Ligand SMILES: Cc1cc2nc3c(=O)[nH]c(=O)nc-3n(C[C@H](O)[C@H](O)[C@H](O)COP(=O)(O)OP(=O)(O)OC[C@H]3O[C@@H](n4cnc5c(N)ncnc54)[C@H](O)[C@@H]3O)c2cc1C
């Protein structure tokens with residue numbers, strides 16, 4: 001049977017982009033269906049927008065640390081100017097992404113895609129057939145099912161908020177809660193974080209999380225743990241949050257950051273016979289669903305890996321290598337790095353600190369306090385720590401860091417860990433000096 005396309009991607013985020021563009025260059029006939037902005041969450045209302053709003057927070061912290069050390073004065077974050085800067089940078093992205101796809105010869109369909117059968121998708125009523133179909137539909141915010149939920153905002157709303165409210169209340173203690181609390185607090189808002197337990201950023205080393213939480217508390221962020229939120233009501237001045245344990249809180253703006261849920265429930269998957277769970281679409285080690293010609297990639301996949309842009313991009317590149325015939329190998333995920341953009345950041349890669357602590361017979365842990373490093377103290381960073389995890393052969397297998405430089409530092413360790421380099425091999429790198437990379441190498 002002749003199909004309209006070799007591959008049809010549903011969604012245009014990182015799980016599509018990174019594979020579709022190289023495949024198009026190889027001459028495959030491709031189509032992408034997108035119902036919202038081209039480039040998906042990360043380009044338009046996720047990572048990129050967030051990091052623009054975070055930038056002056058980092059600047060402010062650096063200036064703050066250098067007081068009485070040659071720097072005077074403090075940084076005031078002008079939210080409306082910052083937001084204008086964000087719009088200037090981010091708003092054109094969707095159009096650029098769309099143009100880039102079409103320039104590569106990829107057909108773009110604007111609209112919601114639904115399965116009709118295993119090879120046919122309906123996009124706003126237009127029937128499109130493809131030999132292979134990739135479900136790359138990502139996730140959307142989870143919303144607490146409580147009375148008054150219509151008064152509660154999500155991450156996308158906050159990332160475009162015109163004026164910073166005086167009082168921001170955030171539900172949840174994960175990535176989004178901690179990153180947005182950092183930004184809102186630095187921009188002058190009073191901030192509360194309400195959580196159902198007393199644990200924050202569960203997947204990160206808790207000795208670092210505790211320090212970041214303590215720092216945010218010192219800066220005025222209020223942490224309200226062990227709460228079940230029951231309702232939100234509109235009041236004359238704003239909103240009232242009610243919870244068990246007599247929680248009664250007045251606020252101006254509420255963000256629900258209680259996680260994200262997969263976009264697999266409005267795809268008419270049954271028509272194609274594709275199985276799914278509450279956590280997304282299960283796949284085999286070739287990212288194939290239970291229907292052989294239908295694949296899933298990125299955030300929509302039901303697996304335990306971090307839901308981040310680099311993982312979605314890895315999936316996408318993997319599928320491209322399969323579709324082009326370059327490889328028939330199963331997917332083999334490398335050591336995955338993650339970071340939370342609090343200020344300071346917490347970043348990690350490879351074997352986690354928790355796993356290393358639980359298995360002392362397998363791993364040896366080295367803790368570094370960067371107070372002892374003159375180069376790190378150039379900016380008078382008082383809270384900067386590194387944990388290195390070695391196996392019994394003294395090969396670096398994991399690393400975690402809390403510092404303003406943690407992103408660059410961790411990126412240095414990623415190839416070392418992935419390649420399993422020995423001490424002798426690591427000492428062959430001649431890094432620039434002075435630099436974070438040089439500093440990290442000396443610790444190995
Ligand atoms: C606030 C926020 C901050 C983040 N910050 C970071 C960060 O700093 N670093 C990081 O690595 N990750 C970050 N992430 C996560 C990152 O954005 C995601 O992991 C990444 O975007 C996943 O890519 P994806 O292609 O799988 O899905 P998405 O980017 O969500 O793309 C899916 C696309 O599919 C479209 N779609 C869905 N259903 C249909 C349909 N039926 N028909 C047509 N189109 C459809 C959607 O409109 C969307 O454009 C952040 C996420 C959020 C929410």
Ligand SMILES: NC(=O)c1ccc[n+]([C@@H]2O[C@H](COP(=O)([O-])OP(=O)(O)OC[C@H]3O[C@@H](n4cnc5c(N)ncnc54)[C@H](O)[C@@H]3O)[C@@H](O)[C@H]2O)c1
Pocket residue numbers: 144171172173174175176177179195196199200201229257258259260306307308339340341
């Ligand atoms: N820096 C990054 O890479 C980055 C940044 C932002 C978002 N993201 C991605 O976006 C995803 C979503 O972020 P997130 O912060 O919304 O999710 P998350 O999974 O990180 O955190 C969700 C939080 O909500 C809490 N929660 C869940 N259900 C609840 C309930 N019923 N009542 C009260 N609290 C509840 C959880 O305990 C947790 O603290 C992340 O998993 C991550 O993959 C990544």
